[in-house]
Amino acid sequence: MADSIRLRVSRYRPDTDPEPHWQEYDVPLRKEWTVLDGLNHVKNEVDTTLSFRWSCRMGICGSCGMNVDGEPRLTCATFLSDHAPGPVTVEPLANFPVVRDLVVDLSDFMAKLPRVKPWIIHPDDHRTVEPDVEYLQTPEQLDAYKQFSMCINCMLCYAACPVYGLDPEFIGPAAIALAERYDLDSRDRGERERLDVLVEHDGVYGCTFVGECTRVCPKHVDPAAAIQRYKLKAAMETVKAFLLPRGAR
Amino acid sequence: MELERHEYDVVVVGAGGAGLRAAIEAHENGARTAVVCKSLLGKAHTVMAEGGIAAAMGNLWPEDDWRVHFRDTMRGGKMLNHWRMAQLHAQEAPDRVRELEDWGALFDRTPDGLISQRDFGGHRYARLAHVGDRTGLELIRTLQQRTVALGIDVYMECTVTRLLTGPVAGGGAGEEQGITGAFGYWRESGRFVAWQAPSVVLATGGIGKSYKVTSNSWEYTGDGHSLALQAGATLVNMEFVQFHPTGMIWPPSVRGILVTESVRGDGGVLRNSAGNRFMFDYIPDFFRKETAETEDEADRWYEDKKNNRRPPELLPRDEVARAINSEVKAGRGTPHGGVFLDIASRRSAEYIRKRLPSMYHQFKELAEVDITAEPMEVGPTCHYVMGGVEVEPDTAAARVPGLFAAGEVAGGMHGSNRLGGNSLSDLLVFGRRAGLAAAEHALKHTGGVALPEAALADAARAALEPFDREGGENPYTVQQDLQQTMHDLVGIIRTASEIERALERIAELRRRVADLSVEGHRQYNPGWHLALDLPHMLLVSECIARAALERQESRGGHTRDDFPATDAEWATTNLVCVLAPDGGVSLTRQPLPQMPPELAEIFEEVPG
Numbered sequence: 001m002a003d004s005i006r007l008r009v010s011r012y013r014p015d016t017d018p019e020p021h022w023q024e025y026d027v028p029l030r031k032e033w034t035v036l037d038g039l040n041h042v043k044n045e046v047d048t049t050l051s052f053r054w055s056c057r058m059g060i061c062g063s064c065g066m067n068v069d070g071e072p073r074l075t076c077a078t079f080l081s082d083h084a085p086g087p088v089t090v091e092p093l094a095n096f097p098v099v100r101d102l103v104v105d106l107s108d109f110m111a112k113l114p115r116v117k118p119w120i121i122h123p124d125d126h127r128t129v130e131p132d133v134e135y136l137q138t139p140e141q142l143d144a145y146k147q148f149s150m151c152i153n154c155m156l157c158y159a160a161c162p163v164y165g166l167d168p169e170f171i172g173p174a175a176i177a178l179a180e181r182y183d184l185d186s187r188d189r190g191e192r193e194r195l196d197v198l199v200e201h202d203g204v205y206g207c208t209f210v211g212e213c214t215r216v217c218p219k220h221v222d223p224a225a226a227i228q229r230y231k232l233k234a235a236m237e238t239v240k241a242f243l244l245p246r247g248a249r
Numbered sequence: 250m251e252l253e254r255h256e257y258d259v260v261v262v263g264a265g266g267a268g269l270r271a272a273i274e275a276h277e278n279g280a281r282t283a284v285v286c287k288s289l290l291g292k293a294h295t296v297m298a299e300g301g302i303a304a305a306m307g308n309l310w311p312e313d314d315w316r317v318h319f320r321d322t323m324r325g326g327k328m329l330n331h332w333r334m335a336q337l338h339a340q341e342a343p344d345r346v347r348e349l350e351d352w353g354a355l356f357d358r359t360p361d362g363l364i365s366q367r368d369f370g371g372h373r374y375a376r377l378a379h380v381g382d383r384t385g386l387e388l389i390r391t392l393q394q395r396t397v398a399l400g401i402d403v404y405m406e407c408t409v410t411r412l413l414t415g416p417v418a419g420g421g422a423g424e425e426q427g428i429t430g431a432f433g434y435w436r437e438s439g440r441f442v443a444w445q446a447p448s449v450v451l452a453t454g455g456i457g458k459s460y461k462v463t464s465n466s467w468e469y470t471g472d473g474h475s476l477a478l479q480a481g482a483t484l485v486n487m488e489f490v491q492f493h494p495t496g497m498i499w500p501p502s503v504r505g506i507l508v509t510e511s512v513r514g515d516g517g518v519l520r521n522s523a524g525n526r527f528m529f530d531y532i533p534d535f536f537r538k539e540t541a542e543t544e545d546e547a548d549r550w551y552e553d554k555k556n557n558r559r560p561p562e563l564l565p566r567d568e569v570a571r572a573i574n575s576e577v578k579a580g581r582g583t584p585h586g587g588v589f590l591d592i593a594s595r596r597s598a599e600y601i602r603k604r605l606p607s608m609y610h611q612f613k614e615l616a617e618v619d620i621t622a623e624p625m626e627v628g629p630t631c632h633y634v635m636g637g638v639e640v641e642p643d644t645a646a647a648r649v650p651g652l653f654a655a656g657e658v659a660g661g662m663h664g665s666n667r668l669g670g671n672s673l674s675d676l677l678v679f680g681r682r683a684g685l686a687a688a689e690h691a692l693k694h695t696g697g698v699a700l701p702e703a704a705l706a707d708a709a710r711a712a713l714e715p716f717d718r719e720g721g722e723n724p725y726t727v728q729q730d731l732q733q734t735m736h737d738l739v740g741i742i743r744t745a746s747e748i749e750r751a752l753e754r755i756a757e758l759r760r761r762v763a764d765l766s767v768e769g770h771r772q773y774n775p776g777w778h779l780a781l782d783l784p785h786m787l788l789v790s791e792c793i794a795r796a797a798l799e800r801q802e803s804r805g806g807h808t809r810d811d812f813p814a815t816d817a818e819w820a821t822t823n824l825v826c827v828l829a830p831d832g833g834v835s836l837t838r839q840p841l842p843q844m845p846p847e848l849a850e851i852f853e854e855v856p857g
Contacts, residue, residue: 015772032500032616044725048776049769053289055466058506058611060386061292077614099437100773106289110397118394120353134306134347136362142355149355152386153291182353 005029005080006087007038009050012098020098024087027080035075035083035090036064039102052102059218062154066102067091072159072216093159095168106155112171115197116179121190135187145184148177148226150219157213157223163206170206171198173213173223180226195233204230250709253442254700257283257402258691259684260431260446262409262473265293266385267656267676267683268452269392274684275450276401280691282684283444284396285404285433287468291393294454294466295676298385299509299607301367301377302349302677303670304342308363310374310554315339316851317373322671323852325371325565326635326664327535327805328820329486332844333642334662338671338678345677346378354391356380368514371565371668373539374554382509382607388673407442409433409472410781411708412449412480417650419697428480428651429698432708436778439771441709447694448687450645451477451638451654452680456490458728459790460631461736464496464507470782471789473658477638478788478834482647484826485660485839487636487789488796489806491667492741494519494569496630499585503615505630508590508608510669512625513562515604516551517592519573520624521581527588528561531572536564567666567805570629574741577628587628593621629741633672635663635806636793639825645683651690651698655683665805715780721766724779731758731786739794744810748798755791762787791834792826799824799836 004026012020025046027038036054043050054064057076064075069089080088096104157173164170179198183191198204207227214224259275261268264286275282286293305318319339323330346364350356356378357365366375380387396403409431417427430445453473457465474484495508513519521527532540540561541547547560562569573588583589592601598621602609605620612618612625637660638647645653656676663671715724738751762783767776802816803809821841829835 013770013772015770030500030502032502034502037502043775044729048723048725048767048779049774051773051775053292055288055292055294055468056297057466057503058297058607059614060383060607061296061466063288063292103437103773110290113394114397117398118353119391119398120351134350134364137358138362139358139360141362142358146355149380149387150383152296185353185355 002029002085005038005084007042008087008089009039009042009102010091011050011101013100029080029084031081033080035066035068035073035078035080035088038080039075039090051100060152062152065093065154065156065159067094067159072156074154074156074218077218093155095159095161095165096155108168109153109155109158109172109174112175113178115171116175117190117194117197118178118182120182120185120188121193123189137186141186144186145181148181148184148221151177151221152219154218156216156218160212160216162210162212163208167206173227176204176230177221177223177226180229195230195237198230199234199237204234250706251440252705252709253440255283255442255444257281257444257446258695259283259448259450259687260285260444261450261452261684262431262476263293263452263454263656263658264290264403265295265452265454265656265676266388266392266673267680268293268450269389269396270677270680271450271452271653271655271684271687272401273392273395273399274681275688276399278685278688280448280688283402283404285407285409285431285444287406287408287436289405290396290403291389293389294468295385295389295673297464297466297507298388298673299382299507300369300511300514301379301384301670302342302346302388302673303369303372303376303668304346304378304674305339305376306343306346306364306366306378308359309366313374313376318342318376319848320851321372322668323664325668326666327815328664329804329823329841330664331642331661331842332848333842334679336848337642337682338662338675341678342674345674345681349388349391349677352391352395354387367511368551368563369510369669370513370563370569372670377514377670379511382511382605384673404442406436407433408436408778408781409476410712411704412476412652413443413701413704414480414649415698415701417447417694417697419694425650427649430700432705434712437773439774439777441712443700443705445698445700446691447698448651448653448691450683450687451652451658452656452683453658455634455657456786456789456793457631457634459731459735459786460740461732462496462505463631464493464505465631471785472782473654474637474792475785475788477647477652477654477658478792478826478828480652481649481828482652483639484636484792485639485823486665487634487660487792487826488800488824489635489665490631490793491566491633491635491806492570492629493632494566494573494629495590495627497616498587498626498628500616506611506615507630507632508625508627509605510566511605512590512592512608515592516595517562517590518560518595519562519569520589520591521576522583523581527576527581528564528569528572531568531575532561532564533568536568540564565666565668570741571808573629583626585626587626589624590627591624593623598622633657633667635665635667636660636796643682644686645679646686651694653683653687655679665807712781715765715767715777718764718766721764722761724765724767724776724783727758727761727765727783728779728786731755731790734758735790735793739790739797742808742810743797745798748794751794752791752798755787755794759787788834795834795836796824796826
């Protein structure tokens with residue numbers, strides 16, 4: 001194995017640069033180094049102005065997503081040696097406005113998140129937590145939605161989603177998976193309210209079922225499955241609306 | 250000076266579990282509330298917590314109640330905890346878990362559908378409410394979504410560099426000096442921002458980035474500890490730093506990353522290079538009565554807790570970390586200088602993957618180790634600081650009117666050593682209390698504070714200083730030297746001469762920080778950000794070193810090679826740090842608050 005590898009990093013400083021450009025750095029190629037280790041090496045030893053987000057180093061905070069050789073990845077879980085001999089291109093996540101270097105603006109997602117009402121919606125008579133009373137939920141009921149709860153908001157699915165790339169109004173894979181997480185939760189009664197949000201113009205119907213979101217998800221959340229389920233639910237509602245009188249829906 | 254200004258009743262600094270819980274409570278009590286945090290919402294350090302939330306719900310063991318939890322917590326902290334904090338914590342944790350569930354959190358379940366609870370070190374009964382080994386993610390996600398749902402303002406990627414103080418009117422007591430707001434900068438633009446508010450809640454977490462090997466991320470630079478000191482508050486118990494016994498040690502790029510205590514709670518054992526379960530050789534007298542003497546008894550305990558005693562692998566963290574340190578020093582370590590943590594030979598692959606999914610993937614992906622087939626190599630990693638802002642237990646109020654602190658940045662709750670699982674419960678219990686008290690204080694003083702203009706100008710000038718200098722050092726070099734210093738000289742095992750050397754080096758580092766320079770501009774400049782974090786790190790490191798030098802005994806997360814025994818006089822003494830007028834740290838001894846008799850009785854009646 002060579003003892004160094006070249007990182008080809010997208011740099012962009014909006015205050016001085018008209019557009020992003022490449023800058024290359026040679027970093028040590030060690031078997032156990034991730035792309036994030038390479039970037040931190042550059043920032044600590046070579047160029048302290050290189051900007052990127054990171055935190056936990058263990059794939060749980062979802063901060064360090066970037067496009068590595070064109071593919072959305074968590075850089076803390078992407079090994080340089082898997083991209084040898086290089087050069088390895090590192091770009092900000094696709095489909096988001098770039099703030100600076102590898103940092104992107106996620107405010108669009110932050111604004112979309114509450115739209116799917118990601119909390120338990122109670123039956124009307126339920127008010128507040130009672131002392132010594134907890135919900136009952138069997139392990140089987142938990143398994144029904146657990147997978148959709150693994151999302152770490154890393155945004156790789158948005159970076160991979162061709163629909164979001166074309167139509168930023170599309171509510172997007174992670175938000176839909178989150179809605180499904182609550183719909184499938186036996187404690188929740190909010191399915192109807194969320195469906196109303198998701199069948200709006202840019203809800204689930206935006207998706208053309210490319211499946212890229214599921215492919216790049218580092219936590220195997222399977223947003224594509226959630227989107228399919230919503231399309232089915234929406235279709236059922238349409239049929240019901242057509243066949244049944246209002247009160248029976 | 251260009252300055253963005255805002256006005257609130259309560260400003261919460263930090264968006265981990267304690268900060269978000271405080272913000273929710275303040276908001277629900279009618280306070281106009283803002284959260285200011287260094288990273289994006291939902292990425293705070295709490296997200297990394299794995300094992301669970303300790304709460305005596307009694308779902309698996311009806312014998313469990315708050316009194317047993319209180320007793321375990323106090324004994325785990327070697328009785329140096331503030332009794333009132335430990336009491337409130339044990340009493341209120343179950344309600345905080347149920348409330349979190351009500352807001353949408355999911356938990357693993359018992360077959361009957363109740364919240365499942367798991368075993369952890371120092372806890373007599375299986376007590377940690379959890380979801381797999383990613384409980385922190387679920388906790389932060391639930392609080393984050395509630396924060397957003399309530400419409401609380403969040404200033405993301407924004408760093409507070411000063412707390413502002415001045416005259417505060419209202420509240421019926423005439424004018425007093427207190428909190429008037431906070432000053433900081435947007436990380437993205439570098440522009441300055443000030444919040445006028447009569448209440449500030451510090452929820453900034455810990456200090457681990459001052460150490461070389463740590464489970465903590467870049468954010469843990471002791472900002473809140475330092476801001477509190479500079480505003481006139483006091484820090485307590487700063488000598489006590491927790492080294493988690495099981496951090497990853499190989500490969501080097503992941504060194505320090507946490508391996509959850511759940512591995513041991515779920516049956517994993519520690520072995521040295523000779524294959525021995527060495528923890529049986531390190532059972533201290535203090536815990537002998539409640540710890541198994543043989544491997545057979547220890548193994549039976551997992552199934553029958555009433556008739557057997559806990560395995561020594563589940564002693565409190567300070568005991569296990571010291572034992573690992575001793576084994577490695579004695580030449581019985583693994584190839585990479587740790588010990589083996591083995592669950593592969595003791596539990597089925599299916600069980601391990603179900604109970605510890607994140608650990609399975611973490612080792613598979615980062616170390617190419619299959620933990621269902623082979624043992625892990627682990628060693629101590631700097632994980633948590635027990636010391637923090639001295640607060641009133643019931644209100645989380647610091648000594649400065651209007652200043653509150655909750656979570657890791659607060660001191661007293663955990664004494665000399667924190668039990669695993671007690672931090673997620675701590676941040677819920679005291680986050681709520683801090684938010685409530687901050688709202689009450691603010692509503693009494695609404696309109697009674699103003700931003701001090703001279704202090705704002707001074708804060709801005711200080712923040713820009715690193716740009717004015719040229720040819721100085723790179724801030725990373727200084728940070729690395731500090732990390733090496735703390736690792737080598739104020740680590741797990743300490744001695745007077747080494748701590749004195751650390752203090753000399755810290756003074757030298759302080760001079761270097763005053764000279765360092767940063768390149769580039771104010772927009773998203775990590776070098777500049779670190780340059781502004783470094784003074785906090787140095788101030789907190791000095792507190793740790795001074796208190797460590799002063800406490801001439803060994804207890805919990807403070808082990809002195811030159812004073813290896815616990816000392817009866819120190820058992821009733823706290824060390825309190827305050828900022829001296831010359832900018833240095835000065836220490837005072839303070840008697841431990843006296844536990845009331847009805848609580849003291851618990852230590853007699855609950856069996857060991």
